[in-house]
Amino acid sequence: xxxxxxxxxxxxxxxxxxxxxxxxxxxxxxxxxxxxxxxxxxxxxxxxxxxxxxxxxxxxxxxxxxxxxxxxxxxxxxxxxxxxxxxxxxxxxxxxxxxxxxxxxxxxxxxxxxxxxxxxxxxxxxxxxxxxxxxxxxxxxxxxxxxxxxxxx
Amino acid sequence: xxxxxxxxxxxxxxxxxxxxxxxxxxxxxxxxxxxxxxxxxxxxxxxxxxxxxxxxxxxxxxxxxxxxxxxxxxxxxxxxxxxxxxxxxxxxxxxxxxxxxxxxxxxxxxxxxxxxxxxxxxxxxxxxxxxxxxxxxxxxxxxxxxxxxxxxxxxxxxxxxxxxxxxxxxxxxxxxxxxxxxxxxxxxxxxxxxxxxxxxxxxxxxxxxxxxxxxxxxxxxxxxxxxxxxxxxxxxxxx
Numbered sequence: 581x582x583x584x585x586x587x588x589x590x591x592x593x594x595x596x597x598x599x600x601x602x603x604x605x606x607x608x609x610x611x612x613x614x615x616x617x618x619x620x621x622x623x624x625x626x627x628x629x630x631x632x633x634x635x636x637x638x639x640x641x642x643x644x645x646x647x648x649x650x651x652x653x654x655x656x657x658x659x660x661x662x663x664x665x666x667x668x669x670x671x672x673x674x675x676x677x678x679x680x681x682x683x684x685x686x687x688x689x690x691x692x693x694x695x696x697x698x699x700x701x702x703x704x705x706x707x708x709x710x711x712x713x714x715x716x717x718x719x720x721x722x723x724x725x726x727x728x729x730x731x732x733x
Numbered sequence: 734x735x736x737x738x739x740x741x742x743x744x745x746x747x748x749x750x751x752x753x754x755x756x757x758x759x760x761x762x763x764x765x766x767x768x769x770x771x772x773x774x775x776x777x778x779x780x781x782x783x784x785x786x787x788x789x790x791x792x793x794x795x796x797x798x799x800x801x802x803x804x805x806x807x808x809x810x811x812x813x814x815x816x817x818x819x820x821x822x823x824x825x826x827x828x829x830x831x832x833x834x835x836x837x838x839x840x841x842x843x844x845x846x847x848x849x850x851x852x853x854x855x856x857x858x859x860x861x862x863x864x865x866x867x868x869x870x871x872x873x874x875x876x877x878x879x880x881x882x883x884x885x886x887x888x889x890x891x892x893x894x895x896x897x898x899x900x901x902x903x904x905x906x907x908x909x910x911x912x913x914x915x916x917x918x919x920x921x922x923x924x925x926x927x928x929x930x931x932x933x934x935x936x937x938x939x940x941x942x943x944x945x946x947x948x949x950x951x952x953x954x955x956x957x958x959x960x961x962x963x964x965x966x967x968x969x970x971x972x
Contacts (some may be wrong), residue, residue: 666790687922720779728802
């Protein structure tokens, strides 16, 4: 089924019952298809439904870490590296985690995320940079260097 | 542009939402300010690690898809009452999906992009040194080794930049060989569906489209289909 893979990948970093959330999303989409405006992005529309469902239910924000399988990933060190990133991501505030998943992993633009999440674009942008900072701090502590110069020549 | 602007605009820079003028200012600042350049580089690295980690995690949707289908198929009074719109919705969903996923539009965009920027040489800011192009590729989630390997097919990497096709940001690389220029457009994706190389014409351009598990790619050349086929076959192997 188109898009369930993307939805599930994001859902399982948000909630401990990701399959239920995606199923709810797809059924809601199916029932509400008449509200879908032609010419707009189906994928963004589905994510919008999913994020609404996620927030409406007041889900448990912290997921149980989904264990990594072994068949898709080439080496043991790769598995370890992915698990490290997943763990760091799971520690972030849910709104930071959400924009990182939607923007960096799923490739949505800030404009699209603003529509998916129903928040102003400035909010998306600041959540993204805070999220990036927080993730970097966890993955490479001490690396964070803030540029303090007022202006570059 | 001051350092604070760069940090503030970094999200739009990464998502390709800065307009040409702002993007040029942004890049100029990075050239002049090593601290910001390092900062942006680190952010890009974090992004790449995150993308890599999430996209290599196996996601099995077979059970879930079956569950959803069962629910949709289960007849109930409620469902029956909207049975008429069901058929319509499925048809429209199918069409909408095909439109959003179909390569025709993006191929046409790629062909006219090649026509304007490579054939007619419209003024654009290109990167021409291999290292900067490789860094740009990595920022877009494309392995820099693949960019280098594409040249093994007998072409030389000439220049590169980012462009937008059908609403998505693509890495546009221009390779040349035997006096012919070939455009390669790459966008990272993660799909279980793999499209074999398909070729088509758009105006005077020859276009090849394919998808591997990691990228969707379009190869465009004018005049002859031979370089397109050669590059597309090589690209499908390394990407």
